[in-house]
Amino acid sequence: MINRICLILLIFFSSFLIAQLRIEITEGITDPIRIAIVPISWNLQDPPREYLNQIISSDLESFGEFEALSTKEMLSLPKNEKEILYRDWKLLKVDYLVVGSASQGEMPEEVIVNFSIVNVTREKVIQRSISSGSISYLNSLAHVISDRIYKEINGLPGIFSTKISYINKENSTRGKYFLKVADIDGRNDSVLFSSVEPLMSPDWSSDGRSLAYVSFEEGTSRIFIQELYTGKRKALKSEKGINSSPNWSPTDKYLSAVLSKGDNPDIYLYEVKKNTWKQLTDHIGIDTEPDWSPDGRKIIFTSNRSGSPQIYEITVSSRKIRRKTFEGTYNARARYTPDGRSFIFVHRREGLFHIAVQNLRTGKLRILTDTQLDESPTISPNGKVIIYATKKDEKNILAGISIDGKTRFVLPTSSGEVSGPSWSPLLKAFDWSPLQRLINSRRLF
C-alpha cells in the first residue's frame, strides 16, 4: 500500500522535477578502439631504421583495448594536423589518429618528437605533446609516447614504460641465479645482481628506486635492499631461521617480511631507517607472503592457522585479523589490486593451481587462468594486467593475462627458468632511461 501511495506521489512530483525524456544506456560494445599511428616523419639527415609507429602500435595492441591500423591499410599519410582528410579516416572506421614529426634536438643524440592525438569522430585535436629521447633508445621513447596516448584516450595511466623484475636461473645443474629487470614485453632485460646461491622474491619499492629480495649468498636466507641506479646493496638485520617474502609499505618507511626466529614463521615489520624488526602476527601456524594495502593500513597474508593455506587480512594498527577466503583448500600469495578493492591470489581447484581475483567487500571469486601450476601473480600499477609464473613444456616461464580475462600473452624471456615476477610502480621516464637526462615528455595543451 505504501508502495502504491509513494508511486503515485513519485509520479506526481517527478513530473515537476524532470520534464524531459531520458533514455538510459547501460552498455556498449566491446570492440577495441581503432587507432591509426601514422609513420612519424623524420626531419633528420640519417633517419633510424626502427619504426616508432610500429612500436607504439604494438604497445597499444598488447592488452586488447586498442586495434591499430597497419601502415598498408592507410589511405593517406598526413605529416601534420593540417594534412588530415577526416573523410578517409572515417571511412576506415578509425576512432583516433596520431600524427607527428621528429627532429634533431640540441644534444647530439637527442631526438624530439612532436605529436598530436586527434579524435576523428569529432574532428578535433585532443592533445599536442612533445617528447624527447635518445636516438639509441627509441624503444623507451616509443613506450613513453604510448603511455601518453593510452592515458589520453583511456583515462588510465599507461604501463608501457614500467618494468618487471624477476629471477632467472641458468639451465645447468650448478646454474647461476640472476636478478633481472626488463620491459613489460620481456625485451631489454638487464642483470642487476647474480649469485651461485638461490635468489628469491624481488619486490619494488613504491618510489621505484629500490628492490628488496632474498639471497642465500651467505648460506642462509637474508633480505637485501638494492638501489637501482647506484647498485648500492644493504643487508637487513638477519634473524635465525627463515628470512623471506619482503614487501615494501606504500610510503617505503617499512618492509613487511617473514621471520621464523628459529621457531614458526610469522609476519614482522622492519623499519628501514632504524634497522629494527617488530612482530606483527603471532600464531602457532605458518604466516607468510605479506602484502601492504595501497592505503598502508592493512596487510594481506597467507596462513595455515585453519588447517589449510588461506588468505587473511590484518589491520596494522589494531592487529585485528579477518579470514578472507573460504572456497577450496589452497589459497595463497595474495596481492592487492591498486584500487585496494580486490586481491589476486593462487587458488587450487580440482588439483590445479590457477590465478584468481576476489572482491574484498563482496567476497566474489573469479578464476582468470586456465593453465596449471600458476604462481606468484603480480599486478600492473593501473590494475589492468597480471603477470604470473607458470609452466609450459616443463619449463618455468612468465605469462600475462588482462584482469577481464580476455587477453593472454607469454613473455619472451631469456633461456633458463624464470620465477617470482614483480611489477614496478609507474616510473617517470627519466628515472629509468640509461641516458637519464635525455628522456623528457610534456604536454603542450
Added chain:
Amino acid sequence: MQNYYAGLSISVILHMGLVLAFANFFQIESLYSLNKVDPMPAYLVFERPQSITKKNNLKKIKKVINREPIITSPPIQAADTKIEIETIEIEKNLLMEQIMKRESLSSVEEISIFSNLIRQQVMINWKQPSSTIKGMTSELTIMLVPTGEIVGIRLTKSSGNEAFDNSALDAVEKVIKFEGLNMSRKLFDAHFRNFTLVFNPKN
C-alpha cells in the same frame, strides 16, 4: 490532545514515505519501467504532468506495466562483438516491425519503442574506455530534427572522467542520424526534439 498526536504521526509517516520514495528506498524505478528486462534498457519520464496525474491515464500505465515485456532482449554480455551487433540488429528489426503495425499502440508504447530504437543505435557505437567504473554517469542533451538527424549534442552532466565523457559524446556523434523515427509530428515535438541520454554502465 489525542487527536493532535494522531494527526502528527500520520503526517510524519506520510512525509517519511515521501522522503524515502525520493531516496528510492522502495525501488519504484523497477516497477515504473516498461520493460521487465535485465539490464533495464530504457525508462521513461513523462513530460506532461496533467496527462499522468489523471486517473484514467494511471490505469493505462499500470496496464502496460502488467503486460508481457514489449521487447524481450537477452542481456548482451557476450565477448564476441559480432554476435552482440547481430543481436542488436535483430532487436532493431523487431522494433521496426512493431512500428509498422502501430495502429494498436498507445502513445506510451510508442515512446518506449522509439526510445529503444535510439538506445540501440547509440549502444552499437559506444566503446567504453577501460577506466570505466560501474556507477559513472554522463548525461547528454540531444537535439534532433524530425528526420532524425542530430543537430546538437551537449554534455549536461559530466561523470568526472574525461575519457568516459568523450566516449559518450563520440558514440552519439557517430550516429549522425537516427533511423526509423517515423512518428507523428506531435509526438516528436513533445518528446524527441530534445531529450536526455544517460550513459550509466551496469558492469
